[in-house]
Amino acid sequence: MANLKAIRKRIQGVRGTLQLTRAMKLVAAAKLRRAQENAVSLRPYAANLIDVIGNLAAKLGEEEHPLLARRPEKRALLLCYTSDRGLCGAFNLNVGRAAEEFFRQHPGEGAVTAAVIGKKGNEYLSRRSYPVSHYYKDMFADISFDRISRIGNELTAEFLAGDHDSLYVLYNWFRSAGAQRITLKRVLPLELPPTGDGLVAQDQVEHIFEPSKRDILDTLMPMYVNISLYQALLESVASEMGARMTAMDNATRNAGELIAKLTLLYNKARQDTITRDLMDIVGGAEALR
Amino acid sequence: MHLTIVTPRKEVLSRDVDSVTLPGALGEMTLLPGHASLMSVLDVGVARWVAGGENHELALNRGFAEVLKDNVRVLVETCEGCGEIDVDRARKALARAQGRLAGASRDPSIDVARAEYAMKRALARLKVAGTTEHE
Numbered sequence: 570m571a572n573l574k575a576i577r578k579r580i581q582g583v584r585g586t587l588q589l590t591r592a593m594k595l596v597a598a599a600k601l602r603r604a605q606e607n608a609v610s611l612r613p614y615a616a617n618l619i620d621v622i623g624n625l626a627a628k629l630g631e632e633e634h635p636l637l638a639r640r641p642e643k644r645a646l647l648l649c650y651t652s653d654r655g656l657c658g659a660f661n662l663n664v665g666r667a668a669e670e671f672f673r674q675h676p677g678e679g680a681v682t683a684a685v686i687g688k689k690g691n692e693y694l695s696r697r698s699y700p701v702s703h704y705y706k707d708m709f710a711d712i713s714f715d716r717i718s719r720i721g722n723e724l725t726a727e728f729l730a731g732d733h734d735s736l737y738v739l740y741n742w743f744r745s746a747g748a749q750r751i752t753l754k755r756v757l758p759l760e761l762p763p764t765g766d767g768l769v770a771q772d773q774v775e776h777i778f779e780p781s782k783r784d785i786l787d788t789l790m791p792m793y794v795n796i797s798l799y800q801a802l803l804e805s806v807a808s809e810m811g812a813r814m815t816a817m818d819n820a821t822r823n824a825g826e827l828i829a830k831l832t833l834l835y836n837k838a839r840q841d842t843i844t845r846d847l848m849d850i851v852g853g854a855e856a857l858r
Numbered sequence: 859m860h861l862t863i864v865t866p867r868k869e870v871l872s873r874d875v876d877s878v879t880l881p882g883a884l885g886e887m888t889l890l891p892g893h894a895s896l897m898s899v900l901d902v903g904v905a906r907w908v909a910g911g912e913n914h915e916l917a918l919n920r921g922f923a924e925v926l927k928d929n930v931r932v933l934v935e936t937c938e939g940c941g942e943i944d945v946d947r948a949r950k951a952l953a954r955a956q957g958r959l960a961g962a963s964r965d966p967s968i969d970v971a972r973a974e975y976a977m978k979r980a981l982a983r984l985k986v987a988g989t990t991e992h993e
Contacts, residue, residue, distance in 0.1 A: 610868045611866050613864050613868070613869040614865060614867075614933065617862065617864050617933055618933055620931075621922070621933065624926065625897065776896060777894055777898075779882055779883060779887075779896065779897070779898035780883050780898075780899065784899055785897050785899055788899045788922055789922060792933075796866065799866065
Protein backbone atom coordinates (compact mmCIF):
# COMPACT_ATOMS: atom_id res chain seq x y z
CA MET A 570 0.00 0.00 0.00
CA ALA A 571 1.23 3.42 -0.95
CA ASN A 572 0.45 5.10 2.36
CA LEU A 573 2.81 2.91 4.43
CA LYS A 574 5.48 5.53 4.17
CA ALA A 575 3.03 8.31 4.95
CA ILE A 576 1.91 6.55 8.12
CA ARG A 577 5.49 6.01 9.21
CA LYS A 578 6.22 9.69 8.77
CA ARG A 579 3.13 10.64 10.68
CA ILE A 580 4.15 8.40 13.61
CA GLN A 581 7.56 10.00 13.71
CA GLY A 582 5.97 13.45 13.77
CA VAL A 583 3.64 12.59 16.63
CA ARG A 584 6.51 10.99 18.52
CA GLY A 585 8.42 14.27 18.26
CA THR A 586 5.44 16.16 19.66
CA LEU A 587 5.13 13.66 22.45
CA GLN A 588 8.73 14.15 23.49
CA LEU A 589 8.24 17.90 23.47
CA THR A 590 5.07 17.89 25.53
CA ARG A 591 6.56 15.42 27.97
CA ALA A 592 9.60 17.62 28.49
CA MET A 593 7.37 20.68 28.97
CA LYS A 594 5.32 18.78 31.49
CA LEU A 595 8.40 17.90 33.52
CA VAL A 596 9.69 21.46 33.44
CA ALA A 597 6.29 22.79 34.50
CA ALA A 598 6.16 20.27 37.34
CA ALA A 599 9.54 21.39 38.66
CA LYS A 600 8.60 25.05 38.40
CA LEU A 601 5.25 24.37 39.99
CA ARG A 602 6.91 22.96 43.07
CA ARG A 603 8.94 26.13 43.53
CA ALA A 604 6.02 28.45 42.76
CA GLN A 605 3.83 26.59 45.20
CA GLU A 606 6.45 26.87 47.92
CA ASN A 607 6.70 30.61 47.34
CA ALA A 608 2.95 31.07 47.50
CA VAL A 609 2.66 28.99 50.65
CA SER A 610 5.55 30.65 52.46
CA LEU A 611 3.97 34.08 52.00
CA ARG A 612 0.79 33.01 53.75
CA PRO A 613 1.93 33.42 57.39
CA TYR A 614 3.10 36.96 56.69
CA ALA A 615 -0.10 37.88 54.91
CA ALA A 616 -2.21 36.30 57.64
CA ASN A 617 -0.33 38.15 60.37
CA LEU A 618 -0.58 41.41 58.48
CA ILE A 619 -4.32 40.97 58.04
CA ASP A 620 -4.68 40.17 61.76
CA VAL A 621 -2.77 43.28 62.73
CA ILE A 622 -4.77 45.46 60.38
CA GLY A 623 -7.93 43.84 61.63
CA ASN A 624 -6.99 44.64 65.22
CA LEU A 625 -6.35 48.19 64.17
CA ALA A 626 -9.51 48.37 62.10
CA ALA A 627 -11.61 47.69 65.17
CA LYS A 628 -10.68 51.20 66.23
CA LEU A 629 -10.66 52.91 62.91
CA GLY A 630 -13.00 54.88 60.71
CA GLU A 631 -13.03 55.24 56.95
CA GLU A 632 -12.01 58.86 57.17
CA GLU A 633 -8.78 58.10 59.00
CA HIS A 634 -6.69 57.25 55.99
CA PRO A 635 -6.92 58.23 52.31
CA LEU A 636 -6.42 54.61 51.24
CA LEU A 637 -9.61 53.69 53.07
CA ALA A 638 -11.71 56.45 51.55
CA ARG A 639 -14.49 55.32 49.27
CA ARG A 640 -15.58 57.72 46.60
CA PRO A 641 -18.08 57.31 43.77
CA GLU A 642 -16.59 54.67 41.51
CA LYS A 643 -16.35 56.40 38.15
CA ARG A 644 -13.10 54.89 36.97
CA ALA A 645 -11.93 51.46 38.02
CA LEU A 646 -8.54 49.97 37.31
CA LEU A 647 -8.46 46.23 36.74
CA LEU A 648 -5.10 44.56 37.20
CA CYS A 649 -5.08 41.27 35.27
CA TYR A 650 -2.51 38.57 35.93
CA THR A 651 -1.67 36.45 32.90
CA SER A 652 1.42 34.69 31.58
CA ASP A 653 4.03 35.50 28.95
CA ARG A 654 3.86 32.03 27.46
CA GLY A 655 1.05 29.95 26.10
CA LEU A 656 0.44 26.21 26.05
CA CYS A 657 -1.14 26.30 29.46
CA GLY A 658 -4.72 25.36 28.69
CA ALA A 659 -7.43 27.86 29.48
CA PHE A 660 -5.27 29.74 32.01
CA ASN A 661 -5.05 33.01 30.08
CA LEU A 662 -8.38 32.66 28.32
CA ASN A 663 -10.19 32.49 31.65
CA VAL A 664 -8.63 35.76 32.80
CA GLY A 665 -9.45 37.39 29.47
CA ARG A 666 -13.07 36.27 29.62
CA ALA A 667 -13.47 37.40 33.23
CA ALA A 668 -11.96 40.78 32.31
CA GLU A 669 -14.45 41.15 29.45
CA GLU A 670 -17.23 40.31 31.87
CA PHE A 671 -15.94 43.02 34.22
CA PHE A 672 -15.96 45.54 31.37
CA ARG A 673 -19.57 44.55 30.55
CA GLN A 674 -20.64 45.05 34.16
CA HIS A 675 -19.15 48.54 34.21
CA PRO A 676 -20.43 50.13 31.04
CA GLY A 677 -19.54 53.63 29.92
CA GLU A 678 -16.57 55.28 28.34
CA GLY A 679 -13.51 55.07 30.58
CA ALA A 680 -15.38 53.31 33.40
CA VAL A 681 -12.78 50.58 33.43
CA THR A 682 -9.16 50.57 32.37
CA ALA A 683 -7.06 47.47 32.41
CA ALA A 684 -3.53 47.05 33.71
CA VAL A 685 -1.94 43.84 32.58
CA ILE A 686 0.85 41.61 33.81
CA GLY A 687 1.90 39.11 31.15
CA LYS A 688 2.08 39.21 27.38
CA LYS A 689 -0.91 36.98 26.76
CA GLY A 690 -3.36 39.18 28.62
CA ASN A 691 -2.10 42.26 26.83
CA GLU A 692 -2.58 40.55 23.47
CA TYR A 693 -6.04 39.33 24.38
CA LEU A 694 -7.36 42.70 25.54
CA SER A 695 -5.56 44.89 23.01
CA ARG A 696 -6.76 42.77 20.12
CA ARG A 697 -10.32 43.29 21.28
CA SER A 698 -9.55 47.01 21.70
CA TYR A 699 -10.15 47.30 25.41
CA PRO A 700 -8.21 50.16 27.02
CA VAL A 701 -4.94 48.94 28.54
CA SER A 702 -3.17 51.71 30.45
CA HIS A 703 -0.36 49.73 32.09
CA TYR A 704 1.44 46.76 30.66
CA TYR A 705 4.13 45.09 32.79
CA LYS A 706 6.59 43.00 30.85
CA ASP A 707 9.10 40.32 31.85
CA MET A 708 7.74 39.84 35.33
CA PHE A 709 8.44 36.18 35.56
CA ALA A 710 12.20 35.76 35.18
CA ASP A 711 12.77 37.23 38.62
CA ILE A 712 9.67 37.31 40.79
CA SER A 713 10.48 39.65 43.61
CA PHE A 714 8.57 41.59 46.20
CA ASP A 715 10.60 44.69 45.29
CA ARG A 716 9.39 44.65 41.72
CA ILE A 717 5.74 44.20 42.61
CA SER A 718 6.09 46.85 45.34
CA ARG A 719 7.13 49.37 42.72
CA ILE A 720 4.03 48.56 40.71
CA GLY A 721 1.94 48.73 43.88
CA ASN A 722 3.38 52.11 44.83
CA GLU A 723 2.76 53.45 41.34
CA LEU A 724 -0.87 52.31 41.28
CA THR A 725 -1.45 53.55 44.83
CA ALA A 726 -0.07 56.97 43.94
CA GLU A 727 -2.43 57.09 40.96
CA PHE A 728 -5.32 56.15 43.20
CA LEU A 729 -4.43 58.97 45.60
CA ALA A 730 -4.08 61.39 42.71
CA GLY A 731 -7.58 60.46 41.58
CA ASP A 732 -6.61 58.82 38.29
CA HIS A 733 -8.80 55.94 39.30
CA ASP A 734 -11.30 55.46 42.11
CA SER A 735 -10.66 51.80 42.77
CA LEU A 736 -8.20 49.03 42.07
CA TYR A 737 -9.15 45.42 41.48
CA VAL A 738 -6.97 42.38 40.93
CA LEU A 739 -8.04 39.54 38.68
CA TYR A 740 -6.04 36.33 38.80
CA ASN A 741 -6.09 32.56 38.86
CA TRP A 742 -6.20 31.41 42.45
CA PHE A 743 -4.22 28.24 42.95
CA ARG A 744 -6.27 25.43 44.40
CA SER A 745 -4.31 22.48 43.09
CA ALA A 746 -2.25 21.56 40.06
CA GLY A 747 -5.42 20.57 38.27
CA ALA A 748 -7.73 23.32 39.51
CA GLN A 749 -7.45 27.08 39.31
CA ARG A 750 -10.21 29.45 40.20
CA ILE A 751 -10.63 32.91 38.73
CA THR A 752 -10.61 35.39 41.58
CA LEU A 753 -11.58 39.05 41.57
CA LYS A 754 -10.63 41.13 44.60
CA ARG A 755 -10.81 44.79 45.43
CA VAL A 756 -7.54 46.15 46.74
CA LEU A 757 -8.24 49.87 46.81
CA PRO A 758 -9.92 51.44 48.63
CA LEU A 759 -8.92 48.94 51.27
CA GLU A 760 -11.57 46.62 52.53
CA LEU A 761 -10.75 46.10 56.16
CA PRO A 762 -11.10 42.62 57.53
CA PRO A 763 -13.92 42.53 60.11
CA THR A 764 -11.70 41.95 63.15
CA GLY A 765 -8.29 40.42 63.64
CA ASP A 766 -7.85 37.38 65.80
CA GLY A 767 -10.44 38.49 68.33
CA LEU A 768 -7.95 39.52 70.97
CA VAL A 769 -8.82 43.13 70.50
CA ALA A 770 -12.46 42.68 71.50
CA GLN A 771 -11.45 41.99 75.10
CA ASP A 772 -8.91 44.73 75.07
CA GLN A 773 -10.52 47.92 76.28
CA VAL A 774 -7.28 49.81 76.69
CA GLU A 775 -6.25 52.20 73.98
CA HIS A 776 -3.16 51.13 72.08
CA ILE A 777 0.07 52.98 72.33
CA PHE A 778 1.07 54.10 68.86
CA GLU A 779 4.69 54.86 68.04
CA PRO A 780 5.46 57.28 66.49
CA SER A 781 1.75 58.01 65.83
CA LYS A 782 -1.38 56.33 64.58
CA ARG A 783 -1.00 58.11 61.27
CA ASP A 784 2.60 56.90 60.83
CA ILE A 785 1.51 53.36 61.51
CA LEU A 786 -1.27 53.56 58.98
CA ASP A 787 1.14 55.07 56.48
CA THR A 788 3.39 52.03 56.92
CA LEU A 789 0.75 49.34 57.12
CA MET A 790 -1.70 50.34 54.43
CA PRO A 791 0.74 50.44 51.50
CA MET A 792 2.31 47.24 52.81
CA TYR A 793 -1.10 45.62 52.71
CA VAL A 794 -1.70 46.77 49.13
CA ASN A 795 1.69 45.49 47.99
CA ILE A 796 1.31 42.19 49.77
CA SER A 797 -2.09 41.71 48.16
CA LEU A 798 -0.59 42.29 44.72
CA TYR A 799 2.34 40.02 45.52
CA GLN A 800 0.14 37.25 46.76
CA ALA A 801 -1.98 37.45 43.61
CA LEU A 802 1.20 37.20 41.55
CA LEU A 803 2.46 34.13 43.40
CA GLU A 804 -0.93 32.44 43.16
CA SER A 805 -1.09 33.25 39.47
CA VAL A 806 2.38 31.87 38.75
CA ALA A 807 1.64 28.66 40.63
CA SER A 808 -1.64 28.36 38.74
CA GLU A 809 0.10 28.90 35.41
CA MET A 810 2.55 26.09 36.09
CA GLY A 811 -0.25 23.83 37.29
CA ALA A 812 -2.33 24.58 34.22
CA ARG A 813 0.62 23.98 31.91
CA MET A 814 1.50 20.74 33.62
CA THR A 815 -2.07 19.48 33.25
CA ALA A 816 -2.34 20.64 29.64
CA MET A 817 0.96 19.02 28.71
CA ASP A 818 0.04 15.85 30.54
CA ASN A 819 -3.14 15.59 28.48
CA ALA A 820 -1.25 16.37 25.29
CA THR A 821 1.32 13.68 26.09
CA ARG A 822 -1.41 11.15 26.73
CA ASN A 823 -3.23 12.07 23.53
CA ALA A 824 -0.03 11.76 21.55
CA GLY A 825 0.57 8.31 23.05
CA GLU A 826 -2.91 7.19 22.08
CA LEU A 827 -2.47 8.57 18.59
CA ILE A 828 0.80 6.70 18.18
CA ALA A 829 -0.86 3.47 19.29
CA LYS A 830 -3.66 3.97 16.76
CA LEU A 831 -1.28 4.84 13.96
CA THR A 832 0.95 1.87 14.75
CA LEU A 833 -2.05 -0.43 14.49
CA LEU A 834 -2.97 1.13 11.18
CA TYR A 835 0.61 0.80 10.00
CA ASN A 836 0.81 -2.87 10.91
CA LYS A 837 -2.48 -3.59 9.20
CA ALA A 838 -1.29 -1.85 6.07
CA ARG A 839 1.97 -3.76 6.20
CA GLN A 840 0.11 -7.05 6.61
CA ASP A 841 -2.06 -6.18 3.61
CA THR A 842 0.99 -5.60 1.45
CA ILE A 843 2.57 -8.87 2.53
CA THR A 844 -0.64 -10.76 1.83
CA ARG A 845 -0.94 -9.19 -1.57
CA ASP A 846 2.69 -9.96 -2.41
CA LEU A 847 2.17 -13.55 -1.37
CA MET A 848 -0.95 -13.79 -3.51
CA ASP A 849 1.05 -12.51 -6.44
CA ILE A 850 3.78 -15.07 -5.92
CA VAL A 851 1.35 -17.90 -5.40
CA GLY A 852 -0.68 -16.75 -8.43
CA GLY A 853 2.49 -16.50 -10.51
CA ALA A 854 3.65 -20.00 -9.47
CA GLU A 855 0.21 -21.36 -10.25
CA ALA A 856 0.29 -19.84 -13.74
CA LEU A 857 3.69 -21.36 -14.47
CA ARG A 858 2.49 -24.92 -13.89
CA MET B 859 5.52 36.13 76.24
CA HIS B 860 5.29 34.86 72.71
CA LEU B 861 7.41 36.28 69.91
CA THR B 862 6.63 35.81 66.22
CA ILE B 863 8.82 37.16 63.44
CA VAL B 864 7.61 36.84 59.86
CA THR B 865 8.86 38.03 56.49
CA PRO B 866 7.17 37.62 53.10
CA ARG B 867 9.52 34.69 52.53
CA LYS B 868 8.84 32.70 55.66
CA GLU B 869 7.95 32.55 59.31
CA VAL B 870 11.36 33.12 60.83
CA LEU B 871 10.55 32.56 64.44
CA SER B 872 7.67 31.68 66.71
CA ARG B 873 8.54 30.90 70.32
CA ASP B 874 8.19 31.91 73.95
CA VAL B 875 10.73 34.44 75.16
CA ASP B 876 11.56 36.23 78.41
CA SER B 877 12.13 39.62 76.87
CA VAL B 878 12.64 41.21 73.50
CA THR B 879 14.35 44.41 72.38
CA LEU B 880 13.26 46.02 69.13
CA PRO B 881 14.51 48.99 67.08
CA GLY B 882 11.40 51.18 67.33
CA ALA B 883 11.05 54.27 65.18
CA LEU B 884 11.35 56.42 68.33
CA GLY B 885 14.34 54.50 69.63
CA GLU B 886 15.14 51.11 70.98
CA MET B 887 12.55 49.53 73.25
CA THR B 888 12.65 46.49 75.45
CA LEU B 889 9.43 44.60 75.99
CA LEU B 890 8.78 42.47 79.04
CA PRO B 891 5.75 40.32 79.85
CA GLY B 892 2.74 42.40 80.78
CA HIS B 893 3.59 45.24 78.41
CA ALA B 894 0.75 47.53 77.38
CA SER B 895 -0.75 47.09 73.92
CA LEU B 896 1.44 48.77 71.41
CA MET B 897 1.87 49.27 67.71
CA SER B 898 5.11 50.61 66.43
CA VAL B 899 6.89 51.24 63.19
CA LEU B 900 10.31 49.60 63.26
CA ASP B 901 13.48 51.15 61.99
CA VAL B 902 16.31 49.21 60.42
CA GLY B 903 18.27 47.67 63.26
CA VAL B 904 18.87 44.74 65.54
CA ALA B 905 16.23 42.68 67.30
CA ARG B 906 17.41 40.93 70.45
CA TRP B 907 15.59 38.47 72.61
CA VAL B 908 16.29 36.37 75.67
CA ALA B 909 14.90 32.88 75.88
CA GLY B 910 15.92 30.37 78.54
CA GLY B 911 18.84 32.55 79.60
CA GLU B 912 20.27 32.71 76.08
CA ASN B 913 20.62 35.82 73.95
CA HIS B 914 19.66 35.81 70.29
CA GLU B 915 19.96 38.45 67.61
CA LEU B 916 18.59 39.20 64.15
CA ALA B 917 19.26 42.09 61.79
CA LEU B 918 15.90 43.55 60.74
CA ASN B 919 14.97 45.53 57.71
CA ARG B 920 12.16 48.08 58.03
CA GLY B 921 8.91 46.77 59.38
CA PHE B 922 6.30 46.87 62.01
CA ALA B 923 5.60 45.43 65.45
CA GLU B 924 2.45 44.78 67.40
CA VAL B 925 2.20 43.93 71.10
CA LEU B 926 -1.12 42.58 72.27
CA LYS B 927 -1.73 40.51 75.40
CA ASP B 928 1.84 39.24 75.67
CA ASN B 929 1.97 38.41 71.99
CA VAL B 930 4.68 40.23 70.11
CA ARG B 931 4.34 40.16 66.37
CA VAL B 932 7.12 41.48 64.17
CA LEU B 933 6.48 41.94 60.46
CA VAL B 934 9.57 42.86 58.47
CA GLU B 935 10.54 42.88 54.82
CA THR B 936 13.69 40.85 55.45
CA CYS B 937 15.77 39.72 58.39
CA GLU B 938 19.02 37.86 58.81
CA GLY B 939 20.68 35.85 61.52
CA CYS B 940 24.45 35.90 62.01
CA GLY B 941 24.95 32.81 59.85
CA GLU B 942 23.28 34.41 56.84
CA ILE B 943 25.22 37.66 56.76
CA ASP B 944 27.90 38.34 54.22
CA VAL B 945 30.31 40.42 56.30
CA ASP B 946 32.44 41.57 53.38
CA ARG B 947 29.43 42.75 51.49
CA ALA B 948 28.07 44.58 54.52
CA ARG B 949 31.48 46.29 55.08
CA LYS B 950 31.60 47.42 51.47
CA ALA B 951 28.01 48.66 51.63
CA LEU B 952 28.85 50.60 54.78
CA ALA B 953 31.92 52.21 53.22
CA ARG B 954 29.96 53.10 50.10
CA ALA B 955 27.10 54.61 52.07
CA GLN B 956 29.47 56.62 54.28
CA GLY B 957 31.28 57.89 51.21
CA ARG B 958 28.02 58.98 49.65
CA LEU B 959 26.93 60.73 52.84
CA ALA B 960 30.27 62.54 53.09
CA GLY B 961 29.90 63.77 49.53
CA ALA B 962 26.25 64.75 49.90
CA SER B 963 26.92 68.39 50.80
CA ARG B 964 28.81 68.90 47.53
CA ASP B 965 26.74 66.73 45.22
CA PRO B 966 22.98 67.44 45.38
CA SER B 967 22.19 64.41 43.24
CA ILE B 968 22.97 62.08 46.15
CA ASP B 969 19.88 60.66 47.80
CA VAL B 970 20.68 61.18 51.48
CA ALA B 971 17.72 59.20 52.79
CA ARG B 972 18.68 56.21 50.69
CA ALA B 973 22.32 56.38 51.72
CA GLU B 974 21.35 56.61 55.40
CA TYR B 975 19.06 53.64 54.98
CA ALA B 976 21.86 51.64 53.36
CA MET B 977 24.24 52.64 56.16
CA LYS B 978 21.83 51.60 58.90
CA ARG B 979 21.22 48.29 57.21
CA ALA B 980 24.93 47.58 56.91
CA LEU B 981 25.53 48.59 60.54
CA ALA B 982 22.78 46.30 61.80
CA ARG B 983 24.19 43.42 59.82
CA LEU B 984 27.70 44.01 61.09
CA LYS B 985 26.47 44.27 64.65
CA VAL B 986 24.68 40.95 64.44
CA ALA B 987 27.57 39.27 62.63
CA GLY B 988 30.19 40.87 64.87
CA THR B 989 28.92 39.82 68.29
CA THR B 990 29.17 36.16 67.48
CA GLU B 991 32.51 36.57 65.74
CA HIS B 992 34.27 37.79 68.91
CA GLU B 993 32.61 35.51 71.38
